[in-house]
Amino acid sequence: KAGVTQTPRYLIKTRGQQVTLSCSPISGHRSVSWYQQTPGQGLQFLFEYFSETQRNKGNFPGRFSGRQFSNSRSEMNVSTLELGDSALYLCASSQTGQAEAFFGQGTRLTVV
Amino acid sequence: GENVEQHPSTLSVQEGDSAVIKCTYSDSASNYFPWYKQELGKRPQLIIDIRSNVGEKKDQRIAVTLNKTAKHFSLHITETQPEDSAVYFCAASISGYGNKLVFGAGTILRVKS
Numbered sequence: 001k002a003g004v005t006q007t008p009r010y011l012i013k014t015r016g017q018q019v020t021l022s023c024s025p026i027s028g029h030r031s032v033s034w035y036q037q038t039p040g041q042g043l044q045f046l047f048e049y050f051s052e053t054q055r056n057k058g059n060f061p062g063r064f065s066g067r068q069f070s071n072s073r074s075e076m077n078v079s080t081l082e083l084g085d086s087a088l089y090l091c092a093s094s095q096t097g098q099a100e101a102f103f104g105q106g107t108r109l110t111v112v
Numbered sequence: 113g114e115n116v117e118q119h120p121s122t123l124s125v126q127e128g129d130s131a132v133i134k135c136t137y138s139d140s141a142s143n144y145f146p147w148y149k150q151e152l153g154k155r156p157q158l159i160i161d162i163r164s165n166v167g168e169k170k171d172q173r174i175a176v177t178l179n180k181t182a183k184h185f186s187l188h189i190t191e192t193q194p195e196d197s198a199v200y201f202c203a204a205s206i207s208g209y210g211n212k213l214v215f216g217a218g219t220i221l222r223v224k225s
């Protein structure tokens with residue numbers, strides 16, 4: 001079974017631009033969660049999608065948004081990028097609620 | 113909201129010794145506690161988890177214990193090996209809140225050979 005796949009692996013963007021990251025979950029998994037990982041703040045929950053609906057949301061500004069498609073693939077979007085958005089963005093897929101969560105390799109976003 | 117504290121932030125042990133990492137959570141409604149291992153430049157990998165209806169769980173050299181009364185849980189690694197060197201994260205989630213995981217700050221484990 002293929003694991004969680006995130007694309008792209010690396011991105012460099014300029015302040016003020018917007019970016020879209022993609023996550024393909026493990027086949028059969030319907031839940032996709034997104035996390036931001038930084039050296040200073042650690043792993044922080046962004047949001048979770050289940051069956052195309054946002055089920056949970058963390059404490060991030062509205063510039064961070066996401067969606068999930070009918071095949072469970074998910075995208076997250078960050079608009080009006082700031083230097084502080086530089087981070088490793090990880091997605092995790094799970095079968096259902098409170099099931100084991102498996103992470104993708106992450107997308108390393110650098111904002112310059 | 114839920115808050116998870118993790119100690120120590122760094123831990124150095126000799127190969128063959130045991131390592132213990134402790135986490136404390138704030139919300140008594142938390143009922144699922146996974147542990148992740150993250151090697152440098154790699155994704156976090158689930159190594160073991162425990163649910164609130166169980167007090168202890170073992171998987172070869174790794175064990176997790178849960179004390180619901182004190183609201184803390186611990187990871188125990190026995191007979192440590194150099195390949196155990198990594199950052200370990202504990203996490204907690206609450207039933208009814210889907211898959212929202214609240215993570216501890218992480219512990220850098222160094223196993224010296």
